[in-house]
Amino acid sequence: MSLLDKIKKKKAAAPVQREVPASQGSGLNVLSQAAEDMTEVLNRATEAPFVYKKGPDPHGSDMFTCTECGSQYVITEMRKALYICPNCGKHHKISARRRMRNLVDPGTFRKLKAVMGDVNPLDYPDYEAKIAELREKTGMNEGVLAGVGEIEGQKAVIAVMGSEFLMGSMGMAVGEMITTSFEVAEKLKLPVIIFTASGGARMQEGILSLMQMAKTSAAAKHFSENGGLYIAVLTHPTTGGVSASFATLADITIAEPGALIGFAGPRVIEQTIGQKLPEGFQRAEYLEDHGFVDEIVRRDEIRGKLSQILRLHQKKRRPTL
């Protein structure tokens, strides 16, 4: 069976039902005047609706042992629990693709087209091979999966970074995709939601990866100045060049429980100051205490929370008082 046939078959099998409450129109329909242009923009910017390929589970295929409390679960059970330990609540790694699948209304996700070809500015040894291998292994084109999708019927540009792809590090391709996300959202007048997970700038692309910090931050600023809503969900880990750029520039900042969020890594800080760091340092809860996070939200509650925030920013149906 060819890949295309497989996709067709899956499409046919996938339920196209959407849980769209009648009261909430999608962002696109609301903009009636330029709706046709918008659709065209959407079509140009995105690929056909997304079909999930089953990939290997990075957590293995049989039993799962929680690294925090030691309890054991069958992997399917963990998958259903979105990799939150049912016993202690520890949020374990989840792939970007799985996260996206659990987030958007079924059948609504359209992936943004990748505009950046393969790059290797430093001629870093074996870099291209490494990227090719990761593509094969993760089913992702690069460190971020982005597109237009709906959350409880509310359209948004959603980007999910995946730590499974070279630690979610930001090179030119990731920077371009984040920037494009803001640009497409600005054009379509949609909100932007970004799930960050990154070790920071991608060392293998040298100064060009540093420049992505400026590029993405400028894009976030531009989007914001034009009235766009940007929600960041900081997941484990969000550090270095990503935390010091678009990740911390959102209108609403949410974090996942226990996520490590910070600029410098804890090991570097300990070496610099020559002392042990306090318990929970740079964790989501610590950041909340220090005033950098609006709310910490569990992974299994994030969809509802995002829906609420989007609803709070709906431009239509404002009652006259």
Place this chain on the structure above:
Amino acid sequence: MTIREIDERMTALEEEKRQDGLTEARAHEMEQEYAALCRACDSVTAHDNVFLARHRRRPKIDDYINALFTDFFVQRGDLLSKEDQSIFGGIALFHGIPVTVLGHRKGKNINENMKYNFGMPEPEGYRKALRMMKQAEKFGRPIITFIDTPGAYPGLEAEEHGQSNAIARNLAEMSALKTPIFSIVTGEGSSGGALAIGVANKVYMLEHAVYSVLSPEGFASILWKDSTRAAEACDLMKLTAQDLYRFGVIDGIIPEPACGAHHNPAAVYKAIDRMLVREFNAMKRMSPTDIAKARYEKFRNIDRLARK
């Protein structure tokens, strides 16, 4: 001869030359040796550049401000909680034009180094820089920044006070400022700590300055778990002015005397002055909105040359 040996020998010759009572023969001999040393510097390695960029005697921000501007008025504090001395700057006149000038301050000796935290800012430093730049925008002053830092300070309080957010905020705000910004990497420009004052319309580097995503030691430590392989990392990282110019990340290179700016600082000041005059003139007729737009477009397409 290593670059360090060449540098020491040249310094010794320079000192001897300043003494009285040199015979003509000795003077001639010295000149010849000096010229030979200069030639030996023609092809320095990336690692040599790191050595020169970090040189103790390399001109520092205080020198540049003294040499290039008049009527300098220092501005201190972030107006929130603290004065971060690793960022130094204020208002001054450049050929009679009011400008805001600021940059990393490393200090010239160990006492100053300690006092200024080796030019490694904490969030308060970035916030101070930002409030100075915002003010420059208000009064239509062009902004000139001098970049020379090992990076943002990786400390406990720096994290607690929002290092990430402070840097991100600078990147975002600088990209939209409606006044010209010119940046010069004068020494080492490492990581987000350097970029946080480097989102400029025009970015220049001194010939032997380096600019990179991370220090070579950090790079080696992350990729090979071995910080002693820094020299090897330097070659791989492509962090020299020539490399960055080729990538299109910087707009130009300011030439230095053989073996580094500290062997003839006056020549470097003059070259910077000339560059700034040229760039000021080039942007004179642009509207504030166009200036911001040009900067936005520059960083939007900063990687165009590096794409295949």
